[in-house]
Amino acid sequence: MDTASEAAPLLVRAARLEPTERTPVWFMRQAGRSLPEYREIRKTHSLFEVCREPELCAEVTLQPVRRHDVDAAVMFADIMLPLLGMGVNVELVENVGPVIEQPIRSLADVEKLTVPEPEDSVPFILEAVSIVRRELRPDQAVIGFCGGPFTVAGYLIEGKPSREFLNVKRMMYAEPLAWHALMEKLTDAFSRYVRGKVRAGADVIQLFDSWVGALSPQDYEEFVQPYSARILAAVDCPTIHFGTGTATLLESMRDAGGDVIGLDWRIPLDWGWQQVGDDRGVQGNLDGAVLFGPWERIEAATLDVLGRLRAFVHEQTSRVPA
Numbered sequence: 001m002d003t004a005s006e007a008a009p010l011l012v013r014a015a016r017l018e019p020t021e022r023t024p025v026w027f028m029r030q031a032g033r034s035l036p037e038y039r040e041i042r043k044t045h046s047l048f049e050v051c052r053e054p055e056l057c058a059e060v061t062l063q064p065v066r067r068h069d070v071d072a073a074v075m076f077a078d079i080m081l082p083l084l085g086m087g088v089n090v091e092l093v094e095n096v097g098p099v100i101e102q103p104i105r106s107l108a109d110v111e112k113l114t115v116p117e118p119e120d121s122v123p124f125i126l127e128a129v130s131i132v133r134r135e136l137r138p139d140q141a142v143i144g145f146c147g148g149p150f151t152v153a154g155y156l157i158e159g160k161p162s163r164e165f166l167n168v169k170r171m172m173y174a175e176p177l178a179w180h181a182l183m184e185k186l187t188d189a190f191s192r193y194v195r196g197k198v199r200a201g202a203d204v205i206q207l208f209d210s211w212v213g214a215l216s217p218q219d220y221e222e223f224v225q226p227y228s229a230r231i232l233a234a235v236d237c238p239t240i241h242f243g244t245g246t247a248t249l250l251e252s253m254r255d256a257g258g259d260v261i262g263l264d265w266r267i268p269l270d271w272g273w274q275q276v277g278d279d280r281g282v283q284g285n286l287d288g289a290v291l292f293g294p295w296e297r298i299e300a301a302t303l304d305v306l307g308r309l310r311a312f313v314h315e316q317t318s319r320v321p322a
Helices: 003-007 010-015 036-042 047-052 054-068 081-086 107-111 123-135 149-158 166-174 176-200 217-223 225-232 250-256 269-276 288-292 295-318
Strands: 072-074 090-093 097-100 141-147 204-209 239-243 260-262 281-283
Touching: 010 141, 010 204, 036 047, 036 054, 047 054, 047 081, 047 123, 054 072, 054 123, 081 176, 097 149, 107 176, 123 141, 123 176, 141 149, 141 176, 149 166, 149 176, 149 204, 149 225, 166 176, 176 204, 176 217, 176 225, 204 225, 217 225, 217 250, 225 239, 225 250, 239 250, 250 260, 250 269, 269 281, 269 295, 288 295
Parallel strands: 072 141, 141 204, 204 239, 239 260, 260 281
Antiparallel strands: 090 097
């Protein structure tokens, strides 16, 4: 192993499938209501206001890292943030989620969207990334992220969170020209966005396609996979490809890209890794709701995840001829 590799953060080495001294730990939603110091900040600042103040954004990002000494800091932001620079009016409504003032419903609506450079549209986020990178130890990673194209398109077209995605599917099936034009613009904007984060100091990029599990494998491959692949290929650093409800999509997501494929809590880690293939890493997959339980249950669930990991690795290495 060369010196540069040895100096890389633990999560980066794990994402490259290099031997590591232990399993890296981080939490996808590290900032939040569990931290009293975060709740104090949110009493006087909205989420977007926090993001627009680099020092404050960095502070919120670092708060849980200081408390829990995890192996990576996931930047505090929202997947809808890049849309503000594209000309979209987004409001984050408490207990609802992102609400779009004027949903995208036609090719004409898509053509109004702009594709900005992140240094122009979100310089505050890039500055926050740089601050966090300076504050962390060398063995800790900075994770930058963006929304997956399907998930963000879902909010843009539906106008608010949805379970059925009927307007989305109507556009996919009935107006494919508008759908693909929208995906082209989102892909271009998000590729620039994540490249900007890497330039600012992000060590890993994660693509959050939270709601892509609403699609069949065939629809995913036709309407989403090429665009996710372009975003994941846009950066020269380890990437994580994550969605929820994706048990039927794991192989297609792997083919789209990502050094690591995220597994949600509904997928047994060893089974999921088998579907993904041992040439990729996997991320997962403790159910966050387990933390409401007593320590004994939390410990057992955590050890089960780690045990499945060890068993899968042992099975793969035992197949290698001596």
